[in-house]
Amino acid sequence: MNQHHHIENDDKYSGLTVNSGVTQPPSVNPYLKPRRRKPLPTSGELVEGILKGDVTILSRAVTLVESLSHEHQAIAQEVIEKCLPYSGNSRRIGITGVPGAGKSTSIDVFGLHILKDGGKLAVLAIDPSSERTKGSILGDKTRMERLAVHPSAFIRPSPSAGSLGGVARKTRETIVLCEAAGYNNIFVETVGVGQSETAVHSMVDFFLLIQLAGTGDELQGIKRGIMEMADGIVINKADGDNVDRARLAQAQFRSALHLFPPTMSGWIPEVLCYSGYYDLGIAEVWEMIDRYFKFVKDNGYFERKRQEQARYWMYETINEQLRNHFYSNPEVERLLIEKENRVLSNVQSSFTAARDVLDYYFTQK
Amino acid sequence: MNQHHHIENDDKYSGLTVNSGVTQPPSVNPYLKPRRRKPLPTSGELVEGILKGDVTILSRAVTLVESLSHEHQAIAQEVIEKCLPYSGNSRRIGITGVPGAGKSTSIDVFGLHILKDGGKLAVLAIDPSSERTKGSILGDKTRMERLAVHPSAFIRPSPSAGSLGGVARKTRETIVLCEAAGYNNIFVETVGVGQSETAVHSMVDFFLLIQLAGTGDELQGIKRGIMEMADGIVINKADGDNVDRARLAQAQFRSALHLFPPTMSGWIPEVLCYSGYYDLGIAEVWEMIDRYFKFVKDNGYFERKRQEQARYWMYETINEQLRNHFYSNPEVERLLIEKENRVLSNVQSSFTAARDVLDYYFTQK
Numbered sequence: 001m002n003q004h005h006h007i008e009n010d011d012k013y014s015g016l017t018v019n020s021g022v023t024q025p026p027s028v029n030p031y032l033k034p035r036r037r038k039p040l041p042t043s044g045e046l047v048e049g050i051l052k053g054d055v056t057i058l059s060r061a062v063t064l065v066e067s068l069s070h071e072h073q074a075i076a077q078e079v080i081e082k083c084l085p086y087s088g089n090s091r092r093i094g095i096t097g098v099p100g101a102g103k104s105t106s107i108d109v110f111g112l113h114i115l116k117d118g119g120k121l122a123v124l125a126i127d128p129s130s131e132r133t134k135g136s137i138l139g140d141k142t143r144m145e146r147l148a149v150h151p152s153a154f155i156r157p158s159p160s161a162g163s164l165g166g167v168a169r170k171t172r173e174t175i176v177l178c179e180a181a182g183y184n185n186i187f188v189e190t191v192g193v194g195q196s197e198t199a200v201h202s203m204v205d206f207f208l209l210i211q212l213a214g215t216g217d218e219l220q221g222i223k224r225g226i227m228e229m230a231d232g233i234v235i236n237k238a239d240g241d242n243v244d245r246a247r248l249a250q251a252q253f254r255s256a257l258h259l260f261p262p263t264m265s266g267w268i269p270e271v272l273c274y275s276g277y278y279d280l281g282i283a284e285v286w287e288m289i290d291r292y293f294k295f296v297k298d299n300g301y302f303e304r305k306r307q308e309q310a311r312y313w314m315y316e317t318i319n320e321q322l323r324n325h326f327y328s329n330p331e332v333e334r335l336l337i338e339k340e341n342r343v344l345s346n347v348q349s350s351f352t353a354a355r356d357v358l359d360y361y362f363t364q365k
Numbered sequence: 366m367n368q369h370h371h372i373e374n375d376d377k378y379s380g381l382t383v384n385s386g387v388t389q390p391p392s393v394n395p396y397l398k399p400r401r402r403k404p405l406p407t408s409g410e411l412v413e414g415i416l417k418g419d420v421t422i423l424s425r426a427v428t429l430v431e432s433l434s435h436e437h438q439a440i441a442q443e444v445i446e447k448c449l450p451y452s453g454n455s456r457r458i459g460i461t462g463v464p465g466a467g468k469s470t471s472i473d474v475f476g477l478h479i480l481k482d483g484g485k486l487a488v489l490a491i492d493p494s495s496e497r498t499k500g501s502i503l504g505d506k507t508r509m510e511r512l513a514v515h516p517s518a519f520i521r522p523s524p525s526a527g528s529l530g531g532v533a534r535k536t537r538e539t540i541v542l543c544e545a546a547g548y549n550n551i552f553v554e555t556v557g558v559g560q561s562e563t564a565v566h567s568m569v570d571f572f573l574l575i576q577l578a579g580t581g582d583e584l585q586g587i588k589r590g591i592m593e594m595a596d597g598i599v600i601n602k603a604d605g606d607n608v609d610r611a612r613l614a615q616a617q618f619r620s621a622l623h624l625f626p627p628t629m630s631g632w633i634p635e636v637l638c639y640s641g642y643y644d645l646g647i648a649e650v651w652e653m654i655d656r657y658f659k660f661v662k663d664n665g666y667f668e669r670k671r672q673e674q675a676r677y678w679m680y681e682t683i684n685e686q687l688r689n690h691f692y693s694n695p696e697v698e699r700l701l702i703e704k705e706n707r708v709l710s711n712v713q714s715s716f717t718a719a720r721d722v723l724d725y726y727f728t729q730k
Contacts, residue, residue, distance in 0.1 A: 080714050088711070173716060225593045227625070256621035260592070310708050310715050317719035322687045325727070343675050346453070349445050350675050351538060354682035362690070 040064075040071070043078035050083060050181045053120075055154060058181045065173045066159040080173050083180035088306070090179045091293060092186045094200040096226065097210030099191060102236045104143030106210055106276035107187060111147040113282045114185055121185040122178040123147070125158040126171050126196045154183060165320040168199035172313055175203065201229050202312050205302060206292055209233045211253070213245035228260055231269050231292055234285050238273035246273045265301040267292055332361055405429075405436070408443035415448060415546045418485075420519060423546045430538045431524040445538050448545035453671070455544045456658060457551045459565040461591065462575030464556060467601045469508035471575055471641035472552060476512040478647045479550055486550040487543040488512070490523040491536050491561045519548060530685040533564035537678055540568065566594050567677050570667060571657055574598045576618070578610035593625055596634050596657055599650050603638035611638045630666040632657055697726055 041060065049057025064076040095110075097103045111121050123144070147153045156174065159167050175186055188204055190196040201207055209230035227233070233253050238246030253271040263269065270288050274281030296302040326332055339353040406425065414422025429441040460475075462468045476486050488509070512518045521539065524532050540551055553569055555561040566572050574595035592598070598618050603611030618636040628634065635653050639646030661667040691697055704718040 077714075077717050077720065081717055084711060084714050169716065173714075176714065225590050228590045228593060252620065252624055255617065256624045259617055259621045307709055310711075311705060313715035314705065314708050314719050317716050318691070318723060319684070319688060321719065321723050322691055323684060326683070326687055340676060340679065343679050344672055346449060346675075349442075349449050349538075349541065350678035351534065351682050352442050352446055354679050354686065355442065358683060358686050 040075060043075050043082060046075070046079045047082045047180075050079070050177055051086060053182045055181075058154065058177060059156075061177050062156060062174050065177065066170050076173070080176050083176050087176040087179035090175075090184045090186050091206070091289075092175060092188065092204040093289065094188045094190070094197075094204035094207040095210065096190045096197055096200065096208070097236075101210045101212055102276045103189065103191075103210055106234075106236060106274075107189065108144040108147045109276050109279050109282050110285070111144070111150070111153055111187070113286055115150060115152050118152075119185060120152045120154070120181075120183045121147075121150075121187065122154040122156065122175075122183040123187045123189065124156050124171050124174055124178070125189045126164075126168055126200055154178065154181075163320070163324075164196060164199065165316065165323075168196065168203070169313070169317060169320065171199075172203045197226050197229060202309055202316075205296070205305065206231045206289055208289070211235050211249070212237060213242055213249040227256075231263065231265075231267060232285070232288055233257070233269065233271045235271070235273045236276050239275035239278045239280060243273075265296050265305070266299060267295055267301075326361055329361065329364075331364070332357060335360060405440060408440050408447060411440070411444045412447045412545075415444070415542055416451060418547045420546075423519065423542060424521070426542050427521060427539050430542065431535050441538070445541050448541050452541040452544040455540075455549045455551050456571070456654075457540060457553065457569040458654065459553050459555070459562075459569035459572040460575065461555045461562055461565065461573070462601075466575045466577055467641045468554065468556075468575055471599075471601060471639075472554065473509040473512045474641050474644050474647050475650070476509070476515070476518055476552070478651055480515060480517050483517075484550060485517045485519070485546075485548040486512075486515075486552065487519040487521065487540075487548040488552045488554065489521050489536050489539055489543070490554045491529075491533055491565055519543065519546075528685070528689075529561060529564060530681065530688075533561065533568070534678070534682060534685065536564075537568045562591050562594060567674055567681075570661070570670065571596045571654055573654070576600050576614070577602060578607055578614040592621075596628070596630070596632060597650070597653055598622070598634065598636045600636070600638045601641050604640035604643045604645060608638075630661050630670070631664060632660055632666075691726055694726065694729075696729070697722060700725060 041057075046057055046061045046064075050061060061076065061079050064072045064079070067073065067076070095103065095107060097106075107123060111123065115121055144155065148155060159170050171188060175188070178186060186204075188200050190200050207229050209226060209232070211233055213235055235246045235249050235253070250271050250273050257269050257271065260269075272281065272285055272288060274285055276282075293302070296305070327336075335357045339348065339357055342348040343350050343353045406422075411422055411426045411429075415426060426441065426444050429437045429444070432438065432441070460468065460472060462471075472488060476488065480486055509520065513520060524535050536553060540553070543551060551569075553565050555565050562572075572594050574591060574597070576598055578600055600611045600614050600618070615636050615638050622634050622636065625634075637646065637650055637653060639650055641647075658667070661670070692701075700722045704713065704722055707713040708715050708718045
């Protein structure tokens with residue numbers, strides 16, 4: 001519930017393009033103010049750079065979006081506001097799957113496949129470090145080796161700290177900036193074991209679930225409820241000895257999906273096999289995704305869903321801020337621990353415990 | 366989001382036992398105060414009646430729980446607090462299914478079946494009138510004809526007004542009162558098409574999904590994601606010509622569930638056929654539910670889940686009250702409409718729109 005304030009570090013990660021640039025002489029005596037940072041750019045400078053597609057400036061702006069400092073947030077929000085009219089023109093695709101499903105390798109080949117036709121691709125992630133899966137897949141960039149050096153790809157790991165709501169909001173804001181910078185394909189990745197999938201689902205147009213063949217242990221990791229969110233399920237590692245197993249899994253998933261109620265879009269989720277490692281069946285996966293976008297643009301669902309998502313994020317942001325304001329109050333924190341213990345030992349009801357803490361909060365202000 | 370204040374009416378519904386009682390003479394000149402109500406009972410009187418299992422008093426207390434009046438709430442919360450040590454000793458079972466699945470008829474036969482062995486049954490519902498399904502199944506009490514006249518059954522329709530969160534909370538509080546009144550079986554019913562299922566899932570031990578045979582139109586109504594919450598799926602109307610179809614559906618659901626990841630409890634959800642109308646297969650359904658309770662009590666999940674639910678409701682109550690306080694502010698309401706329009710026409714980001722409304726709210730206090 002609680003957001004941990006973290007020190008903002010501009011140099012932590014600055015995108016894939018290393019700006020060798022001009023080394024600036026120190027503007028003041030470095031011995032007087034040894035830790036002085038680069039001066040903050042104005043929102044106008046940032047927007048200009050973003051609209052030109054300057055990756056270094058985009059990275060800088062994303063860093064401000066992720067910052068918890070008020071000064072940085074003020075600039076970031078101005079930048080988002082100014083980028084908004086230039087955003088929206090992309091395919092936003094959520095990709096999830098358990099660790100071991102070959103997600104990074106798949107994103108690498110998927111990315112190369114779509115970039116063959118031109119355009120640009122941004123790969124973002126939602127993976128708050130507080131969740132049980134340590135280490136974002138994106139942290140392991142070595143597995144996206146071809147995409148990582150591709151000039152039209154922008155890979156950005158998940159913000160490293162904050163509540164899920166906060167991290168998700170920053171990812172959503174980053175989408176706006178990437179779109180304004182001309183990225184017409186956005187991948188948003190999650191690890192498929194936590195609470196992040198609902199958040200991703202509420203910011204993408206298409207939700208892709210990567211699965212493995214097999215009906216037993218391989219599925220253990222994926223969280224219940226995720227399968228029903230998927231617009232497409234793709235079974236990885238359909239290669240060599242594994243092809244028959246993958247085909248069987250495909251048939252099983254197809255018949256399982258058949259039992260599910262229809263999606264809101266009217267689209268019938270498809271199940272396909274592929275091999276990320278051997279680069280097999282990739283075109284078919286993207287033909288499916290192309291079909292989906294044609295389908296929902298034709299029936300009006302695409303636009304409707306985006307509007308609903310914008311409304312959702314407005315209310316979600318409000319609700320998250322209301323919670324933050326409450327839970328970051330030190331006395332509230334102390335009271336909550338005390339009350340939670342009383343509730344767990346059944347001496348106080350959940351409702352009067354809640355009421356007591358709320359009474360303190362509302363009278364104190 | 367917004368809760369509509371409604372006039373509390375003590376006489377709206379007073380349970381199944383009609384208290385013929387003694388007609389009280391008017392205590393004051395009825396022409397002076399023609400609309401004077403019965404004096405409010407004290408919490409002590411209510412608790413005493415509840416612990417004795419007095420249905421009229423239980424109904425009265427539930428009415429206070431459902432009331433939005435501060436005076437009523439104060440008494441209700443005292444009653445809940447005093448009942449808490451006597452609560453918890455029941456099987457809490459969530460039952461869902463689309464309209465037409467035969468839910469009421471099923472609850473009728475399920476209820477009669479478990480009451481054969483003694484004990485008591487309370488049937489509650491979560492069905493905020495604001496949702497798209499008008500008319501709670503429980504409103505149609507004629508379909509629970511045998512249970513409705515059973516001396517050990519207490520049927521209580523959903524509170525008729527309020528947000529889903531508010532209605533769910535009241536249902537959860539009502540469970541405490543019913544348990545204190547000796548009801549050792551609690552059914553919580555929802556219609557399976559709205560948002561209520563998550564709320565129900567968070568207050569019951571076992572979640573039963575009633576389905577119909579068929580893989581097409583019959584499933585249209587059920588909301589995606591619900592199937593994965595189920596601890597048991599039971600296929601109704603497995604009678605006459607329909608038996609084969611029901612058996613086929615059973616096999617299909619079984620193989621679909623097989624693809625799902627394991628439940629948190631370690632329990633493997635079962636799929637059974639029955640006929641509510643012809644009273645077939647009912648014992649088997651309840652043997653499954655008995656097996657579940659034995660399983661989760663043995664492995665400790667039962668207790669752990671109840672503790673998690675108590676914690677969940679404390680935080681859920683807090684979050685709901687924080688939202689209520691915000692959304693019931695008239696100026697906030699006005700601003701939200703204005704901001705929502707700006708967001709939907711893409712002239713303002715979801716985030717700055719949220720920020721503007723929050724700024725007003727927090728500075729104004």
